[in-house]
Amino acid sequence: MPALAKPLPEYAGLKPWKLPEGILYGPFPTRRKGRALGVNLLPPGDKACTFNCVYCQCGWTPVEVFRSGEWKAKCPSLEDVRRGIEEGFAGLLAEGNAPDAIVVSGNGEPTLYPQFEEAVDLVLAGRDQWFPKTRTMVLTAGTELGRADIRRACDRLDERCVKLDAGDAKTLKRIDIPLVPFTLDGLVKNCAKLRDVTIQSFFTQGAVDNTTEAAIVAWLDRLDEIQPVEVQVYSLDRVPPAKGLKKVARAELEAIAARAAQRLVVPAQVF
Numbered sequence: 001m002p003a004l005a006k007p008l009p010e011y012a013g014l015k016p017w018k019l020p021e022g023i024l025y026g027p028f029p030t031r032r033k034g035r036a037l038g039v040n041l042l043p044p045g046d047k048a049c050t051f052n053c054v055y056c057q058c059g060w061t062p063v064e065v066f067r068s069g070e071w072k073a074k075c076p077s078l079e080d081v082r083r084g085i086e087e088g089f090a091g092l093l094a095e096g097n098a099p100d101a102i103v104v105s106g107n108g109e110p111t112l113y114p115q116f117e118e119a120v121d122l123v124l125a126g127r128d129q130w131f132p133k134t135r136t137m138v139l140t141a142g143t144e145l146g147r148a149d150i151r152r153a154c155d156r157l158d159e160r161c162v163k164l165d166a167g168d169a170k171t172l173k174r175i176d177i178p179l180v181p182f183t184l185d186g187l188v189k190n191c192a193k194l195r196d197v198t199i200q201s202f203f204t205q206g207a208v209d210n211t212t213e214a215a216i217v218a219w220l221d222r223l224d225e226i227q228p229v230e231v232q233v234y235s236l237d238r239v240p241p242a243k244g245l246k247k248v249a250r251a252e253l254e255a256i257a258a259r260a261a262q263r264l265v266v267p268a269q270v271f
């Protein structure tokens with residue numbers, strides 16, 4: 001199983017991350033959702049994403065492999081997904097290890113899974129059968145939200161967490177490095193078509209800094225356009241692939257979240 005390189009001294013104290021194997025991973029403790037069970041629809045041990053974020057816990061996106069589309073053949077089949085969910089959920093229930101949340105995320109951008117809508121239905125059927133009180137959610141970069149089938153699938157889950165790391169194209173390009181055509185205007189338009197949206201925003205300083213006043217003002221303006229139901233901000237928690245990134249202090253994150261809460265009148269939290 002691939003792992004990230006040994007942490008540099010400036011990242012000492014951050015947790016290492018290994019790419020999950022198989023369909024399910026966890027449950028693992030989270031600050032906001034309790035014990036979360038991850039669902040990975042992408043190839044086990046490989047990353048596939050439309051972004052190449054400098055801070056990604058899965059490491060750099062293998063750009064050539066991603067663009068070649070070869071990774072698609074390594075994705076689990078729907079039958080694999082069904083079996084993984086059935087066996088995994090039944091096993092967790094038998095162990096008394098029920099998750100507090102089921103998160104469709106994994107090794108990259110989950111909506112890239114070729115039969116995403118059908119896979120979401122399998123997740124929901126498993127949830128209904130084994131953990132009927134557990135909330136489901138998806139974490140997405142939002143690049144595929146122009147497709148109606150992807151929006152339909154996301155809307156069936158209880159929560160949709162969409163990434164917004166910058167409100168201006170230049171900063172976004174530096175921090176998220178999109179590998180597919182992507183515009184902030186398009187993201188705003190597509191978010192408006194979803195049932196409701198939670199925005200997750202990562203902040204960093206050092207080699208890439210999206211906490212300057214200009215960057216924060218642009219980010220707030222985009223939030224205002226999107227009108228999320230909640231905003232979640234965070235900083236480095238795991239060893240990033242890019243060198244020279246610095247974790248943003250908790251107090252500064254709190255101040256950023258407070259500005260979002262005041263501007264949008266919705267909950268905004270640091271996690």
Ligand code: SF4
Nearest residue numbers: 049051053056108141
């Ligand atoms: S969108 Fe998520 S999975 Fe993709 S590169 Fe960024 S942090 Fe990693």
